[in-house]
Amino acid sequence: MEEKNEQIEAITKDGDDDEDAIKGLEYDDEEEDEEEEDGDDGKPKRRGPKKKKMTKARLLRFKMRRVKANARERNRMHGLNDALESLRKVVPCYSKTQKLSKIETLRLAKNYIWALSEILRSGKSPDLMSFVQALCKGLSQPTTNLVAGCLQLNPRTFLPEQSQEIPSHMQTASASFTSHPYSYQNPGLPSPPYGTMDSSHIFHVKPHSYGSALEPFFETPLTDCTSPSFDGPLSPPLSVNGNFSFKHEPSSEFEKNYAFSMHYPGAGLAGTQGHASLYGGAAQRCDIPMENIMAYDGHSHHERIMNAQLSAIFHE
DNA sequence: TAGGCCATCTGGTCCT
DNA sequence: AGGACCAGATGGCCTA
Numbered sequence A: 001m002e003e004k005n006e007q008i009e010a011i012t013k014d015g016d017d018d019e020d021a022i023k024g025l026e027y028d029d030e031e032e033d034e035e036e037e038d039g040d041d042g043k044p045k046r047r048g049p050k051k052k053k054m055t056k057a058r059l060l061r062f063k064m065r066r067v068k069a070n071a072r073e074r075n076r077m078h079g080l081n082d083a084l085e086s087l088r089k090v091v092p093c094y095s096k097t098q099k100l101s102k103i104e105t106l107r108l109a110k111n112y113i114w115a116l117s118e119i120l121r122s123g124k125s126p127d128l129m130s131f132v133q134a135l136c137k138g139l140s141q142p143t144t145n146l147v148a149g150c151l152q153l154n155p156r157t158f159l160p161e162q163s164q165e166i167p168s169h170m171q172t173a174s175a176s177f178t179s180h181p182y183s184y185q186n187p188g189l190p191s192p193p194y195g196t197m198d199s200s201h202i203f204h205v206k207p208h209s210y211g212s213a214l215e216p217f218f219e220t221p222l223t224d225c226t227s228p229s230f231d232g233p234l235s236p237p238l239s240v241n242g243n244f245s246f247k248h249e250p251s252s253e254f255e256k257n258y259a260f261s262m263h264y265p266g267a268g269l270a271g272t273q274g275h276a277s278l279y280g281g282a283a284q285r286c287d288i289p290m291e292n293i294m295a296y297d298g299h300s301h302h303e304r305i306m307n308a309q310l311s312a313i314f315h316e
Numbered sequence B: 001t002a003g004g005c006c007a008t009c010t011g012g013t014c015c016t
Numbered sequence C: 001a002g003g004a005c006c007a008g009a010t011g012g013c014c015t016a
Helices: A001-014 A018-039 A055-091 A102-122 A128-136 A141-151 A168-179 A207-212 A253-263 A273-278 A301-314
Strands: none
Touching: A055 A102, A102 A128, A102 A141, A128 A141
16 A cells, blocks of 8 residues: 555656646647637637646646645545544444445445434334344345354345245254254354454344344334335345354353343343343343454454443443 | 456535 | 545456
């Protein structure tokens, strides 16, 4: 990158591109001169301010202005990209290795904002499937796969048009997932890196809701493409096999609390005590492995705490 | 090789 | 005059 910039600098210093622009300007001036001559022949003179002649000094100033303008524009775009990078980090599924494109970042951010707004508006916690469904609305297939990968979910289970046509081998897997949702593993998903899904992105998971991936999210039918909340149709059919993994043995107290607040944020950061009473005990746990959630480009400790707090706020 | 994504350059427009 | 912003053009890189 540095090298490229240096090359560009060199080119601009050499002035090859500017030479062309300057040639153009000189040509303009010649035209102007011709017009002035025409005016002498009785034809109407061109209105407006007279173009000044391109002297060497003016050419040099123009050149300098152009170089400065290019540098400013570069900086401006870098600033824009920095801002976009910041956005990538706060949107679900951040990954340094597999970056979302600009347009996909904006789309995902829009969906994310919409989903969070709906949570605030309705005061309800969505089930994971519906939440992911909302996040993936209008995203491209690769991005949908990425989001699914972050969550270790099978895109087929939350995209309506795919769920109808699950191949037989997948149906078996899906059935086993429905009955044993916490132990299902499908090896078909492409290997990492995926991004991360931090605590603020996951809300409480109701096991029974996995069979209802087609259900609307907060009374708003996701399949309703006429909804003003979204634009554009769903992504094309997906081809990636799922990979559910809901086993996790927290290794530290922080992890325990963190994992709990993530999956059962209704209990806030109070620990795992209220867990069984709320969700009928361990049989109904739905844990996504920590290594998957914090995988690859894990957020800092500070960010994790912030996310945990954020998730607690949502469910107070 | 086509298509997607990206960085950069450039000229136009608006504003200070 | 100069800076910010924008959109079009262009070329490079990568991947299916």
